[in-house]
Amino acid sequence: MNSFFFFVLTTLIALMLVYLYRVVRGPSIYDRVLGLNGISTKAIVVLLVIGTMFERVDMFVDISTGYAILNLVGALAIAKFLEEQGAQEK
Amino acid sequence: MTIEIPLLILLIMTAAGAILVKDLISAVFILGSYSFALALVWALLGAVDVAFVEAVVGAGLATVFFLLTLFRTTEKDRVICRPPVPWSAIIGLPLLGLLLLYGAGDLPVFGDPTSPASTVISPLYLENSIRQTGTPNVVTAVLMDYRSFDTFIETIVIFTAGIACALIMRKGDK
Numbered sequence: 001m002n003s004f005f006f007f008v009l010t011t012l013i014a015l016m017l018v019y020l021y022r023v024v025r026g027p028s029i030y031d032r033v034l035g036l037n038g039i040s041t042k043a044i045v046v047l048l049v050i051g052t053m054f055e056r057v058d059m060f061v062d063i064s065t066g067y068a069i070l071n072l073v074g075a076l077a078i079a080k081f082l083e084e085q086g087a088q089e090k
Numbered sequence: 091m092t093i094e095i096p097l098l099i100l101l102i103m104t105a106a107g108a109i110l111v112k113d114l115i116s117a118v119f120i121l122g123s124y125s126f127a128l129a130l131v132w133a134l135l136g137a138v139d140v141a142f143v144e145a146v147v148g149a150g151l152a153t154v155f156f157l158l159t160l161f162r163t164t165e166k167d168r169v170i171c172r173p174p175v176p177w178s179a180i181i182g183l184p185l186l187g188l189l190l191l192y193g194a195g196d197l198p199v200f201g202d203p204t205s206p207a208s209t210v211i212s213p214l215y216l217e218n219s220i221r222q223t224g225t226p227n228v229v230t231a232v233l234m235d236y237r238s239f240d241t242f243i244e245t246i247v248i249f250t251a252g253i254a255c256a257l258i259m260r261k262g263d264k
Contacts, residue, residue: 013096020100023116023123024107032119039123040149043130047145050133060133063142067129070150074122077154081115081161 005053009046016042033078040071094134100127118156125149135200139229162259 016039023035044064051060104124108117125148132141198205219231233241 010096013100017100020104020107020123023120024103024111026116029115032116036119036122039126043126043145043149046130047133047141050130054136056138059138063129063133063138063145066142067126067145067149070146074150074153077157078119081157084161 002053005049009049009053012042012046012049016046029082033075033082036078037071037075040067043071044068094131097127097131097134101131114160115157118153118160121156122149122153125152 019035019038019042023032023039026032026035044067047060047064047067048057051057051064054060101124104120104127108120108124111117111120125144129141129144129149132138132144198207202208215228215232215236219228219235220226223231223235225231225235
C-alpha cells in the first residue's frame with residue numbers, strides 16, 4: 001500500500017512540473033494564473049497523500065484546508081488585480 | 091527518502107525562475123509555487139507546524155501582500171533592470187556554498203537517535219511538558235510556555251510592523 005502512495009506522490013509531482021513549466025514560461029499572465037491554480041489543486045492532494053504515508057492524516061487535513069482557503073483568497077486577489085489593471089489600461 | 095530529491099530540484103527551479111523572470115507579477119506567482127514546494131519539503135521532514143505556516147503565510151498571504159504592493163506602486167516598477175553580476179559574487183558565492191556543504195557533512199543524520207538534540211533536550215520536553223504546562227501539544231508548550239517571552243516580543247515586532255504599514259498606506263491615501 002505504501003508503494004502505491006509513493007507512486008501517486010511521484011506522479012503528482014511530475015504533473016506539477018508540467019504546470020510549473022507553464023508558470024515559468026507562460027507567455028501571458030493568464031497562463032501563469034491557471035498554472036498556479038493547477039499547482040495548488042495538486043498541492044492539496046499531495047499534502048493529504050503525505051499525511052497518509054505518515055499515518056497522521058488528521059494534522060495534514062488542517063494544512064491542506066488552510067492552504068485551500070488561502071489559495072481561494074489569493075486567486076480572488078489576483079482576479080481583482082487583473083481587473084484593476086485592465087481598468088487602468090483603458 | 092528519494093522523493094525529496096525531485097522536490098528540492100523543484101525548489102531550486104522555482105527560486106531561479108522567480109529571480110530570472112522579467113515582470114514582477116509573474117515573479118509573485120512563481121514565488122507562490124516556490125513556497126508551496128517548500129511546504130511540501132517541510133511536510134516530508136515531519137515539521138507539520140512549519141509546513142502549515144509556510145502553506146498559509148508563504149503561499150497564501152504573501153501572494154496577496156505582494157499583489158497589494160503592486161497595486162500601490164507605479165507602472166514603471168514592473169520592469170526590472172539589473173546591473174551585471176560582479177565577478178566577486180560569481181567566485182565567492184559558490185565557495186560559500188561549498189563551505190556550507192562541508193559544514194553540513196558534520197551534522198547528525200536526519201532522525202538520528204544518538205544526536206545531541208534527541209538525547210538531551212527532546213526527552214526533557216517530552217517527559218516534563220505535560221506535567222509542567224498542561225498543554226497536550228509539545229510544540230505549543232515550547233512556543234507558548236517555555237519560550238513565552240520570545241513569542242511575546244516577536245508578536246510585538248509584528249504588531250509594530252503592521253502599525254507602520256497601516257500608517258504609511260493611510261498617508262498615501264490623502
